[in-house]
Amino acid sequence: MNEWARRLALGAGIPLAIVAAGLVPYLAFRSDLPERVASHYGVSGQPDGSMTPEQLLLVVGVMMVLGLGMCAVVALGRHRFQPMVAPAMSFIGAFIAGLAAGILAMTAIGQRGLEQWQDATLSPWALILWVGGSLIAGAAAARIASTLPSDDLDDAGDIPPVMDLAPGEQVFSTATVSARWPLMLGLVNLILALVVTALAEPWIGMFLMLAAIAVTTFSRIRVTADHTGLTVRYGFLGWPRTSVPIHRIATARAIEVRPSEWGGWGYRGNLTLMNRAAVVLRAGPGLRLDLKDGKIFAITIDTPETPAQLLNTETSRLERTQGHA
Amino acid sequence: MIAIKIVLVIIEHMLWRIDTQSPQPLHEQLAGQIRHGIATGELAEGEKLPPARDLAAGLKVNMHTVLRAFQTLRDEGLLEVRRGRGTTVAADAKSNTRHVELARRLVSEARRAGLGNREIIRLVEVQL
Numbered sequence: 005m006n007e008w009a010r011r012l013a014l015g016a017g018i019p020l021a022i023v024a025a026g027l028v029p030y031l032a033f034r035s036d037l038p039e040r041v042a043s044h045y046g047v048s049g050q051p052d053g054s055m056t057p058e059q060l061l062l063v064v065g066v067m068m069v070l071g072l073g074m075c076a077v078v079a080l081g082r083h084r085f086q087p088m089v090a091p092a093m094s095f096i097g098a099f100i101a102g103l104a105a106g107i108l109a110m111t112a113i114g115q116r117g118l119e120q121w122q123d124a125t126l127s128p129w130a131l132i133l134w135v136g137g138s139l140i141a142g143a144a145a146a147r148i149a150s151t152l153p154s155d156d157l158d159d160a161g162d163i164p165p166v167m168d169l170a171p172g173e174q175v176f177s178t179a180t181v182s183a184r185w186p187l188m189l190g191l192v193n194l195i196l197a198l199v200v201t202a203l204a205e206p207w208i209g210m211f212l213m214l215a216a217i218a219v220t221t222f223s224r225i226r227v228t229a230d231h232t233g234l235t236v237r238y239g240f241l242g243w244p245r246t247s248v249p250i251h252r253i254a255t256a257r258a259i260e261v262r263p264s265e266w267g268g269w270g271y272r273g274n275l276t277l278m279n280r281a282a283v284v285l286r287a288g289p290g291l292r293l294d295l296k297d298g299k300i301f302a303i304t305i306d307t308p309e310t311p312a313q314l315l316n317t318e319t320s321r322l323e324r325t326q327g328h329a
Numbered sequence: 330m331i332a333i334k335i336v337l338v339i340i341e342h343m344l345w346r347i348d349t350q351s352p353q354p355l356h357e358q359l360a361g362q363i364r365h366g367i368a369t370g371e372l373a374e375g376e377k378l379p380p381a382r383d384l385a386a387g388l389k390v391n392m393h394t395v396l397r398a399f400q401t402l403r404d405e406g407l408l409e410v411r412r413g414r415g416t417t418v419a420a421d422a423k424s425n426t427r428h429v430e431l432a433r434r435l436v437s438e439a440r441r442a443g444l445g446n447r448e449i450i451r452l453v454e455v456q457l
Contacts, residue, residue, distance in 0.1 A: 172350030176387030178379045179342035228379065230387035310344050 007152065014148045015079030018098055019072040022141055026064065026105030029112040030057075036116035042124035043111070047205055054121040060111060064104045071101030075145055084155045087300075088267040091146040091278040098145035102138030110134060143277055150279045161259035161292055164309050166317040175318075177229040177311045181304070183222060183285045190220040222270060222285065227303060229311035231318050234293065236283060236303060246283070250322055254296045256315035258308040261290035266302065275299050341376055347388050355390050359398040367407055367418060368426045378408070378416045405429045 005013070037057050044053030055063070074097025078090045085093075115124050169175065193216035201209030221239040228235050233250035237243065266272045266282040273281040275295075282302040284290075291308035293301045293315070305311070343366060347358045366372035378384075381399065385392040399416050402408040406425045410416050419425065439449045 170348055170350060173346065173348045174388040176345040176384065177342070178345070228383060228387060231389065305342065307342055310342065
């Protein structure tokens with residue numbers, strides 16, 4: 005697909021598909037719906053709020069316009085976005101629109117032929133399909149947006165010289181980044197979770213508790229670089245981990261990381277969906293890897309020159325051995 | 330005005346390097362590097378070393394080579410090896426490196442002067 009076909013797919017193709025997914029079942033079953041439809045459900049799955057079908061269409065329509073508007077801005081916008089902005093916006097936009105279309109479709113299919121809205125039930129499978137389908141729509145939009153041209157990063161950095169290594173010499177670089185803010189954030193989250201569990205709905209508390217655990221994985225990160233490539237281990241258990249194998253790396257260099265350029269703090273982006281990913285714990289020096297397929301990975305560490313040199317050395321070593329073979 | 334600075338991010342790093350073609354045994358090279366790191370402050374007291382398995386994989390050496398280096402340094406009082414909690418630089422490692430270095434110098438000079446093991450031990454004992 006050329007660039008305009010991709011812009012058309014993001015700005016019109018995906019939106020049309022999403023709107024159709026919601027509107028077709030709605031129009032088909034409109035006459036079979038009760039006077040008011042259930043629009044909100046309690047924790048136990050019992051409906052506890054209702055609207056007329058027209059009101060529902062309006063609410064859902066506003067969500068869809070908002071979401072699809074975000075995709076359209078990315079697809080039709082003449083100016084280039086910062087690298088990770090376009091995929092992130094497209095993902096959120098298509099995801100919101102997908103959720104909206106899903107509400108319309110679920111209501112139309114699930115509540116047709118009911119006498120009154122109180123009889124409505126929710127199937128867990130429909131919920132899974134709803135969220136899953138919306139995530140897929142978001143991922144598809146992000147994937148397309150990531151192929152559109154974007155602004156270059158301000159600081160490309162210099163490629164450091166390779167190390168002076170004897171043929172039998174092996175090098176291994178380690179860096180441990182301990183950050184306090186994820187622990188503090190996790191603690192606040194945990195307190196919030198306990199309060200919510202005690203006072204209100206336990207499942208929201210559970211969700212917050214998972215978020216508290218997730219955020220603490222960024223409190224300790226170990227970065228190692230060697231002949232196999234770059235490995236990043238998160239948390240006190242060293243799991244999960246991210247690896248960039250040496251054969252995928254084209255160049256490594258030291259850069260200044262500005263969180264705004266990478267979409268904020270934490271693990272930002274996604275190599276598959278957005279062509280870029282970064283582990284950002286602070287502003288300042290970082291290591292940037294340009295992969296052979298044009299994707300970019302970055303991580304904030306001190307003295308990134310050392311692993312950058314090491315990886316460039318191992319990359320050229322690998323090329324030399326492959327050249328001989 | 331009092332400025333309060335909270336350290337939000339702490340970073341420790343080290344470059345490990347060994348030469349498989351050097352006549353010096355690999356475990357000695359590794360131990361020497363850790364000693365040097367402690368002496369220069371590159372490895373801070375209390376700092377956790379990478380797991381032996383990772384270090385061995387990264388440097389393409391046998392894990393026993395790494396463990397042997399760790400053991401030597403533990404005996405010198407530079408490392409603390411605790412089961413399940415990893416290997417850390419001992420709390421008083423930096424001052425210990427100096428004593429270890431002095432002892433090494435004493436032994437090598439005494440050897441050159443023709444003294445045997447027992448005589449060298451006696452030399453130290455007399456000073457106690």
